[in-house]
Amino acid sequence: MSRSPWLLGLLLVVTPAVRAQAPGERLAAARALVARAESLEAGLKHDDSVAQAKEGARRHATVFTSGSLTVLLPAFTDDAIGRRIAAGATAMLDDIGAVPESFVGALVVVSDYAMNVDSVIKMAGLGSRARVRLDAGLHPDTLADDWKVATAVGRAYAGSRDRDWNAWLPWNLGVGWTMTRDGQAAVRDLMTGDTRVGAQCLAGDMRGCRLWFGLDRDPNPYAVRFAPAELRRMLAQRFFYGGGSGLMRDCLGGTDDACVRATAGGDLLPPVPAGYAARGSLLHAVRRQHGAPALRRALADTVGSLGDRLARATGVGGDSLLAQWRTWLLTAGGQARVRADVRAAIPALVFGGLLLFAAAGSGRWR
Amino acid sequence: MYTQVLKAQWLAARLPVVLLAVLAFALPLLTVTYGGSLEGAPTERVALWLFAAQKVGVLIPGLALLLGLLLGIGAWAPDHLGKHVYALSLPVPRAMYVMLRFAAGVTLLAVPVVALGIGALLASLSVSLPSGIHAYPVQITVRFAMAALVCFAIFFAISIATKRAALAVLGVICGVLLADLVLGAVGRGDAGTVTSTVFLLLTNWPGPLSILMGRWALFDV
Numbered sequence A: 001m002s003r004s005p006w007l008l009g010l011l012l013v014v015t016p017a018v019r020a021q022a023p024g025e026r027l028a029a030a031r032a033l034v035a036r037a038e039s040l041e042a043g044l045k046h047d048d049s050v051a052q053a054k055e056g057a058r059r060h061a062t063v064f065t066s067g068s069l070t071v072l073l074p075a076f077t078d079d080a081i082g083r084r085i086a087a088g089a090t091a092m093l094d095d096i097g098a099v100p101e102s103f104v105g106a107l108v109v110v111s112d113y114a115m116n117v118d119s120v121i122k123m124a125g126l127g128s129r130a131r132v133r134l135d136a137g138l139h140p141d142t143l144a145d146d147w148k149v150a151t152a153v154g155r156a157y158a159g160s161r162d163r164d165w166n167a168w169l170p171w172n173l174g175v176g177w178t179m180t181r182d183g184q185a186a187v188r189d190l191m192t193g194d195t196r197v198g199a200q201c202l203a204g205d206m207r208g209c210r211l212w213f214g215l216d217r218d219p220n221p222y223a224v225r226f227a228p229a230e231l232r233r234m235l236a237q238r239f240f241y242g243g244g245s246g247l248m249r250d251c252l253g254g255t256d257d258a259c260v261r262a263t264a265g266g267d268l269l270p271p272v273p274a275g276y277a278a279r280g281s282l283l284h285a286v287r288r289q290h291g292a293p294a295l296r297r298a299l300a301d302t303v304g305s306l307g308d309r310l311a312r313a314t315g316v317g318g319d320s321l322l323a324q325w326r327t328w329l330l331t332a333g334g335q336a337r338v339r340a341d342v343r344a345a346i347p348a349l350v351f352g353g354l355l356l357f358a359a360a361g362s363g364r365w366r
Numbered sequence B: 001m002y003t004q005v006l007k008a009q010w011l012a013a014r015l016p017v018v019l020l021a022v023l024a025f026a027l028p029l030l031t032v033t034y035g036g037s038l039e040g041a042p043t044e045r046v047a048l049w050l051f052a053a054q055k056v057g058v059l060i061p062g063l064a065l066l067l068g069l070l071l072g073i074g075a076w077a078p079d080h081l082g083k084h085v086y087a088l089s090l091p092v093p094r095a096m097y098v099m100l101r102f103a104a105g106v107t108l109l110a111v112p113v114v115a116l117g118i119g120a121l122l123a124s125l126s127v128s129l130p131s132g133i134h135a136y137p138v139q140i141t142v143r144f145a146m147a148a149l150v151c152f153a154i155f156f157a158i159s160i161a162t163k164r165a166a167l168a169v170l171g172v173i174c175g176v177l178l179a180d181l182v183l184g185a186v187g188r189g190d191a192g193t194v195t196s197t198v199f200l201l202l203t204n205w206p207g208p209l210s211i212l213m214g215r216w217a218l219f220d221v
Helices: A003-013 A021-060 A077-095 A102-107 A116-123 A145-159 A163-168 A181-191 A196-200 A206-213 A223-225 A229-237 A246-253 A254-262 A276-290 A292-300 A305-314 A318-330 A342-359 B003-036 B043-074 B077-081 B086-090 B094-125 B137-160 B163-185 B193-203
Strands: A061-066 A069-074 A107-111 A131-134
Touching: A021 A102, A021 A229, A021 B043, A061 A077, A061 A116, A069 A077, A069 A116, A069 A223, A077 A145, A077 A276, A102 A107, A102 A131, A107 A116, A107 A145, A131 A145, A131 B163, A145 A163, A163 A305, A163 B094, A181 A276, A196 A206, A206 A223, A206 A305, A206 A318, A223 A254, A229 A246, A229 A254, A246 A254, A276 A292, A276 A305, A292 A305, A305 A318, A305 B094, A342 B094, A342 B137, B003 B043, B003 B077, B003 B094, B043 B094, B077 B086, B094 B137, B163 B193
Parallel strands: A069 A107, A107 A131
Antiparallel strands: A061 A069
16 A cells, blocks of 8 residues: 555644645645655665565575485574574484484475575475475574474374374474473373373273373273263363353263263363373383384384284383383383392492502501 | 490491481481371372472482491591591501491491381381382382492592592592583583583493482382
C-alpha cells in the first residue's frame, strides 16, 4: 500500500499554522508537500531495500558438515560456531546410536532463518537429499545449537519408523539424553508416577515393567496398563472443567468401566504409562549394554511387539532386558550397588601397602 | 611393643576415635528416619527411602576420608611433638617402628568401622523392605573399612614423608595444572583436560581412590 497519503496527512498535521494564502499559493504549497512526501517515501523504500539486501546477506544459507551430517545455517552464524554445532550434533547422534549413517547422509537440515536455500542446495549438489526443518531462534547466540540439529534428525528418523515405533519413541528419539538430568527424571517418573504397574516395576516385577513401558501389543492397553482409579485421576487432572462425553462424566463420577471405555479410543490419554524420559532411558540402556547396532536393528524391525523386537535385536529375553534396564537406571548408569568384593579391594590394599612401604623406607629422621 | 604403641596412640587419638565411632554408628540409622515398614508402602515413600539412602550414602566415604585424615596425621603427632626422640631411642629398626604405628592406627580404625557395621545392621533389621529393594550392611561396612584404610595410608605416609617427597607430590599436582594451562593456551585441549584425566585415572577402577567412588547406599536395588 502506498504510504504517500499517510505521509501527506502527517505533514499537514505537523505543519505549523501559516498566514492566509491565496489559492495559487496554496496549490503550490500542496504540490511542494506532495513532492516532499514522495521524496521521503522514495528514501524509505531505498532504506528498506538496503535493509533487505543486508538481511539477505546475513541470512544467506551456509553449508556446514560433520561426518554424514549436513546443516544449512544463516551466514551470520560464526564459522567456528557452525562447525561446532555440526560436530556437536554428530556426537549426540553417535551417542544415541539409533540413527543409521545412511539416513543422516540422505538428509539436509535447514534452518528456518536461512535464505536462498534452494540455490545453495542446488549449488552444493544436495538436491537429492530430503530436507529437515530446523526451527531456531534468530539471535546468533541462541541459533540452532547442536542439540536442536540432532533433535531434528532424531525426530525425522522416529517419524520414518513403523506405526508402533512411531507411537512409542520419544519425540526426539532420546537425543541428548543424559543420566544426570533425564535419568533422574525417568527414576522420578517410575517412583512418583503412582501407577500400579510402575510400582510393580520399581519393586522388581518385570511384568510390571513390560506394562509400564507398553512393550506388548495389548488389545486394550488402558484396561491392562492402568487401574480405573488411575485413569480417573489422570482424566480429572487433564480435563479439570469436567466436560467431555457422557462416558468421561461417568468415569469422573466413579464408574470404573466408564473410565476404560472413555479412554479406549486413545485420544484422551497416552497409552504408555512411562514418560518420554523413561522411554529414552530404555533406548540408552540398550545402546550402552548391547551397542548401537543392536538398537538400530531393533528400530529397523517391524515384526511383532516392541518387546519382541528389542529381544530379537539384543539377543536377550524381554524380561532379562528389562531387568538390565532397571538396574542400569536405578544405579545411575550401571554403577554397581555398593560393592566390597576382591576386585574393589585389590587397588585399595595394593595402594595402602605401597604407601606403607614408602613410609617405612624414608622419613623425617632418616 | 605393639601394645605400648597402641596404648600411646589411643591416648592421643581417643577423642576423635570415639566421636567418629558415634558418627559412624548414627549415619546408617539416618536412612531409616522415614519409618520402619516399607512393605506395601506407597511408591513415593519407597522413593523417599531410596533417595534418603543415597544421600546418606554420599556421607559415608566422606566419613572414611575424615577418619583416615585424623588417624593418619594423629599417628605421628606425638612423634612430631617430641622431635622423634622417643622413636630414635627405641631399640627397633625404623621400618619396624613404622609398621607398629601403622598397625596401631589400623586397629583404632576398626572402632568406627565396627560402629558403622552395627549401625548398618540395626538399620537393616529395623525395616521391612519391599521386594526388589535390598539392604547391604556387610558390603557397606567392608567397603567403608577399605576406604578408611586407603585414606589412613595416604595421610599416614604424607605425615611422615620427607620434605623432598612432599615437594615431589606438590610438584606433580602443579605440573598437571600447568600442563592444562599450556595445552589450553596453545589450543590443543579443553580447559581441565589433563586434570580431569588424572582424576579419572585415580578414581576409576583400578585407580587407588576408586574405593571412595561408586554407590554407597545401604538400601538399593
